[in-house]
Amino acid sequence: MIYKRCRDCGESRPTTEFWKLKSSNDGLAYYCKACFGLRNSRSYRKKQAELGKEARAYRRHSDVPQGMKYCAHCNEIKPVDAFGSNRSESSGLASYCRPCHNKAGLEGRERNHGSVRNYLLKLRYGLTEAGVGQMIADQGGTCVICLRAKPEHVDHSHLTGRVRGILCFRCNGALGQFKDDPRCLGDAANYLEFQGPHAHRMKLELGLPAVDGHARRGEATTLWGTRAKLSGTPRQNRLRQRYGINDEDARWLLSVQGGMCAVCWSAPAEHVDHDHVTGVVRGMACGGCNAGMGQLGDDPTSLRRAADYLLGELVGVVSTPSGPTRLSFTVPDVDPRTVPAGGWGPYREADGHHRRSTWQEGDDRDGPKWIDVCLAKILDSYRSMGEGHVRA
Template sequence: MERWGRTTPIAQRRPRGAALLRDAQGRKQCSVCLTWQELGAYAASPVQADGLQPRCKGCVRFATYHVTPERYAALVEAQGGVCGLCGQRDSSGRDLTVDHDHRCCPVPRSCGRCVRGLLCNRCNVGLGRFQDSPEMLRAAAAYLTFWSAQPPRRVPAEPPKPRGRRWPKFRLTDEEYARTVAAQGGSCAVCRREPGRRSLSVDHDHRCCATTPACGTCVRGLLCTSCNTGLSHFNEDAELIIRTAEYVEAHMIVCT
């Protein structure tokens, strides 16, 4: 079988319990390329008997992105082993994730020609939350920049009852929430889209209150779920989000 530009054995049906087999060096055999590799070459999988994927990471990347182990290693080396956006190693210890242009291949699988680079998990998920859109990314950066320049707002010490379900986490009454929704035209403050069935999420400045409950003075606005989680994946860093928009624009690849 031709694979990764060279001939590899055709995967055969392996005996029951093959996932638990190890050679003399403690290595596991990949179910596709049939090579024996160190356990670190396999991603975790809680549903497998040994807690590891049956396919090695190289086979998974080739099947998903048409990226050979040699090409992946070259990308890692070219980026200095760090994320192509934030310049950091993945804090979870994971390998860098292959990023591709979803305008070319909107499904998880890529043709290989639209691969743009390698990203850490946080930046990759954050980019996906903003739908690979430079316009949405710049809107998110502008939103953060605006609120970073605003003085903290004061909230009444004892608001009228009933306070509502958002009061315990954000010190925001139902009336204040409704007024903010109306002021934003019922849409997200970043992407300007209506949230659909889900209500808009309350966004606050995590530099003031790193966790909830928030004090209430650092509430900035209401966002849809995608924009709210996207900001958190970029650590609310406006400069990083701008670099992400420039990254997307610099790698606009359309398959022909």
Template structure:
């Protein structure tokens, strides 16, 4: 038994946290009181618990975090839709990059802060890249619908599952319209690797939530990361630009000083307002897609060194 001087109660030793540096082997206060004392000390020494955690995790103060948020106009710098509530930092060098919403911050983590995976994910959603080309060669389409699903079975000579299929068969059929054999054929068509990153085992069937068309089989990280970023190629491209350092820049302002710029065309975040970001975002996404389309056309379609009938058909259908 031990006496806690804060709550003034005698409690069993199990009610106290262990402390090998003390003579008794436990802390002087019981566990609930010890938690309260630590919280009070953080406020006393650091001003607030939030300030303590910001300095501990990111090396910035509460005032510096609020200044970053104000410079962004209060909005997540990637999706431009949700309020920014999380400090994002480079896990290698520890540098703070900006303030993000919960989904964008976690989406970057699922993609392991890899720019190339984000760029490939955006191409995947827009029906570009090696996976889309492979599907186009097999099915004359960049997604799997209708006859394409049955063709997966014909390609690999597997029989269609009977009525008494496995639990996985029923789950796949209910969610994606695929049988178990068709899903296995899709994975085999991809060489047993994720359709985006190409270096992990695919664990999930990915499909468009609007058209219900199956796009491919993905690993957990790519599938979760795309979901957190809304399956939106515009947001994913902004996330890639954010990581490579080209999204957020500083521009001079009249009278001296600088402000942040992270949209195309450039707008002052302080002048957008809470209800104006959707319009700004739509224009930004439209311009970034136009730049990507122009680069794709120059590289793969007409006059580029890698002229490809698939790319020409893709650009032609988009027009």
């Protein structure tokens, strides 16, 4: 093995410890790799100090053992398993370990956008915290659907991406459970008021639109009067204790509905739907409809308002005598900014009567009315988005 003496440290090292240098007599650098790195480090840090910047302590890359990686944020050497993947890096690994990566990302978002919430609002909806605050103020500090809870969640169309308003958690979740289908929301309101086709079918079969679960808890007969075959299984016990029906009754209700949900008639019925106050069993519903009605409090008014909200017929903009515009989302109309906290009760009740009469008069479940309305709204949204893109 051939050795060479380093001019800095004075040690004789193998020639493999020296970089190549064509201008030297032996074709090798005058200093070993370790001393060469220290010289470059001193020069770099001197320039950084002149610029008023502080550089991290010098560290040789060759000091990192095999299977380990240096994190430049916490200045620690960790196993490569502690690093996430990054295809843009030659090593295929992120520069920072996972905890530092998350911390650095958080610091960057707070530094560049003010807060993580502001960053996410810009990323997902093109809004800012100030913009959302103004929208909440324009709504009078209340959810435009239920008129009861504080609006905290930005609601948008998953189809067009357009922001529709600021809703409370329950109303926003209910729209998702009903898959943003206004016709299904309207049918759910009729279902709760025993006005739909399911209630009519129940009247024909039982003489009543629903089953009184509380009154039947001690009964040992089926809904049609025969003696029930009680199996004593956990499901049987749960049905009797919670709904006042047995397993045979549940199967009969399911057969009456043809196995489909009593609300949307488009998904298999999996859950017994009942009134949590009176214990009345209304029918069998799918998971989405059952959860959606529960999130809206089994309230027909909220369901119809949610349907009109999706159709774009709930929230409107009206002019004020002083000039600026304001929002309007109740009938009769009222300036939402003038309604005190907790004062929406009378307006909500009056609006519920209005929408009930409107939906009953315009109800057309046998025709394409609601499908046509929904498609028209979607096409209008696409058209307006296209016009905005052309103007931009």
